Amino acid sequence: MKVTGRIIRYSLILFVVLESLLLFHHSVRLEIRISRRHHQPQLTTLDRIVTTTENSSREQNASLINHQLIITQSSPLVTLKYPSQHCKDAPVGKVAYIRTHKTGSTTLTHIVNQYGLLRNLSFCLPKSGSLGRYMIYNVTKAKPKMSLLKPLNSSSFNESFPRFSMFTLHTLYDRQGMEKVMEPNSRYITSVRDPVKQFRSAFVYYGFENGFPDEIKKELKSRPIAEKLKEWFRNATSYQQTYKLKNMRGEPRYYYTRNSQINDLGYNMKYIDDKAKISKYISKLAREFDVVLITEHFDESLLLMKKELCWDIEDILYFPKNIRFKKSEPLPPEIQTSIREWNFADLQLFEHFNRTLWTKIRRHGPSFETELIEFKSYLKELGRRCGGEKQVVLKIARPVERNVTIDCHVLKCGEGEMFEKLRKRQYRKQ
Ligand SMILES: *[C@@H]1O[C@H](CO)[C@@H](O)[C@H](O)[C@H]1NC(C)=O
Ligand SMILES: *[C@@H]1O[C@H](CO)[C@@H](O)[C@H](O)[C@H]1NC(C)=O
Ligand SMILES: *[C@@H]1O[C@H](CO)[C@@H](O)[C@H](O)[C@H]1NC(C)=O
Ligand SMILES: *[C@@H]1O[C@H](CO)[C@@H](O)[C@H](O)[C@H]1NC(C)=O
Ligand SMILES: *[C@@H]1O[C@H](CO)[C@@H](O)[C@H](O)[C@H]1NC(C)=O
Ligand SMILES: *[C@@H]1O[C@H](CO)[C@@H](O)[C@H](O)[C@H]1NC(C)=O
Ligand SMILES: *[C@@H]1O[C@H](CO)[C@@H](O)[C@H](O)[C@H]1NC(C)=O
Ligand SMILES: *[C@@H]1O[C@H](CO)[C@@H](O)[C@H](O)[C@H]1NC(C)=O
Ligand SMILES: *[C@@H]1O[C@H](CO)[C@@H](O)[C@H](O)[C@H]1NC(C)=O
Numbered sequence: 001m002k003v004t005g006r007i008i009r010y011s012l013i014l015f016v017v018l019e020s021l022l023l024f025h026h027s028v029r030l031e032i033r034i035s036r037r038h039h040q041p042q043l044t045t046l047d048r049i050v051t052t053t054e055n056s057s058r059e060q061n062a063s064l065i066n067h068q069l070i071i072t073q074s075s076p077l078v079t080l081k082y083p084s085q086h087c088k089d090a091p092v093g094k095v096a097y098i099r100t101h102k103t104g105s106t107t108l109t110h111i112v113n114q115y116g117l118l119r120n121l122s123f124c125l126p127k128s129g130s131l132g133r134y135m136i137y138n139v140t141k142a143k144p145k146m147s148l149l150k151p152l153n154s155s156s157f158n159e160s161f162p163r164f165s166m167f168t169l170h171t172l173y174d175r176q177g178m179e180k181v182m183e184p185n186s187r188y189i190t191s192v193r194d195p196v197k198q199f200r201s202a203f204v205y206y207g208f209e210n211g212f213p214d215e216i217k218k219e220l221k222s223r224p225i226a227e228k229l230k231e232w233f234r235n236a237t238s239y240q241q242t243y244k245l246k247n248m249r250g251e252p253r254y255y256y257t258r259n260s261q262i263n264d265l266g267y268n269m270k271y272i273d274d275k276a277k278i279s280k281y282i283s284k285l286a287r288e289f290d291v292v293l294i295t296e297h298f299d300e301s302l303l304l305m306k307k308e309l310c311w312d313i314e315d316i317l318y319f320p321k322n323i324r325f326k327k328s329e330p331l332p333p334e335i336q337t338s339i340r341e342w343n344f345a346d347l348q349l350f351e352h353f354n355r356t357l358w359t360k361i362r363r364h365g366p367s368f369e370t371e372l373i374e375f376k377s378y379l380k381e382l383g384r385r386c387g388g389e390k391q392v393v394l395k396i397a398r399p400v401e402r403n404v405t406i407d408c409h410v411l412k413c414g415e416g417e418m419f420e421k422l423r424k425r426q427y428r429k430q
Contacts, residue, residue, distance in 0.1 A: 087310035094186035096167040103193035116166040122151035124164040135170035140177035173266035193295035195346040211243030
């Protein structure tokens with residue numbers, strides 16, 4: 001076990017070194033940077049960064065430049081009559097998004113990443129992105145100088161206080177550790193989902209049925225999910241153990257199989273059956289988080305987040321595809337009950353934050369509903385236009401008229417591509 005661990009560790013180190021060299025190689029290649037002139041100072045456009053080598057042919061160079069010209073061509077204008085009040089405070093540019101597993105966090109990650117990308121904010125990013133897909137499980141243990149990319153605007157890298165503005169990695173929430181790497185007065189956001197849906201999604205994604213004995217697994221292989229879940233709950237405590245062994249995910253931090261949301265949010269899982277401690281911990285989270293989004297009420301949550309962070313409407317636009325979960329057969333009531341009992345802590349967590357979400361929405365009065373309808377229609381229109389156009393100009397009518405250019409590529413790009421953009425940009429400053 002020990003030897004295997006060492007081999008794994010050395011392979012990882014070798015991998016980091018190799019990848020760093022590779023990135024360095026990329027960064028010394030020549031780049032053309034073509035910026036577009038803004039008609040308006042408040043226009044948010046993204047500079048396209050194109051990489052060519054010294055040996056690129058004239059045609060290749062020309063095609064890249066033409067590509068840029070196409071992007072700058074005048075494009076369709078969508079008018080948005082945005083009804084909401086102007087925010088009095090300055091927009092918040094220091095945000096830590098603590099992601100939870102299987103709650104549809106990709107869309108919100110994209111929104112926060114896009115916000116920071118367009119404003120050149122520094123992200124907490126591991127030097128090597130391929131290691132475990134953008135996660136730092138324990139920020140306290142991370143050695144910033146070794147493992148993190150330097151912030152964009154710091155001349156010297158203070159290892160104990162690296163100070164990033166944005167955080168969108170997977171991590172186990174640890175407030176003290178987070179405060180060490182984030183700018184002071186950063187805001188914290190997270191998202192939670194109905195545990196019945198979250199557990200079902202995790203069950204399929206992580207293959208909890210691998211915990212079943214082989215003959216049962218074979219028998220249930222092509223049976224409906226409800227039957228597999230029924231088998232799981234026949235002996236969940238035992239299956240959870242065999243699942244962990246079979247998947248070599250025995251480490252206590254991987255609580256995918258039970259109450260995984262509160263685990264991601266840093267709860268000490270030793271006390272997972274202690275109802276008083278759970279309730280106390282949820283109150284603590286409520287104090288520490290500025291916004292808790294509810295996956296099932298995503299657009300409502302985004303509007304509240306926008307208000308809380310004083311962002312503009314264009315900052316919370318997303319390409320409406322990821323968030324649409326496939327409609328699936330509802331589970332039999334008795335299985336839903338089993339899931340809720342098994343994920344008791346997550347249920348408390350979800351119910352608490354769904355309640356506070358709706359309390360906040362009610363506080364905003366009837367204008368919230370109007371705003372929501374508008375917002376949903378922008379998203380639909382944006383989705384339609386960005387399907388075919390490279391960019392869309394949004395004319396925002398209220399409270400002050402302005403034009404905003406949305407780069408459809410940035411809006412639509414995948415998680416991996418987005419993180420690579422962020423890493424490359426920050427890597428140049430090392
Ligand atoms: C460009 O071409 C020259 C001559 O063929 C070659 O020596 C050099 O390595 C090439 N550079 C790159 C970056 O491909
Ligand atoms: C293409 O662009 C690169 C980088 O700007 C430049 O070094 C190279 O000379 C250009 N090639 C031609 C044929 O103009
Ligand atoms: C971000 O950086 C780019 C390139 O350094 C610059 O052109 C752009 O104006 C910056 N954007 C903001 C919002 O500061
Ligand atoms: C992270 O590591 C620190 C120092 O070893 C430890 O005190 C802390 O409990 C860890 N946090 C988590 C969430 O495991
Ligand atoms: C870096 O930029 C952020 C956001 O623009 C700012 O809050 C922070 O004070 C800056 N840090 C340094 C060391 O200049
Ligand atoms: C890093 O920052 C901390 C807190 O501001 C400070 O006490 C410490 O001296 C700094 N270390 C270096 C090497 O600048
Ligand atoms: C659950 O699994 C354990 C360990 O394999 C076993 O001892 C126990 O009898 C099982 N319980 C049921 C109800 O099957
Ligand atoms: C959240 O609470 C609201 C208001 O009580 C309720 O209508 C809604 O169904 C709840 N959402 C979920 C996903 O349970
Ligand atoms: C927005 O763009 C339209 C069309 O190009 C133009 O007529 C209008 O003056 C612009 N508005 C502002 C505030 O720049």
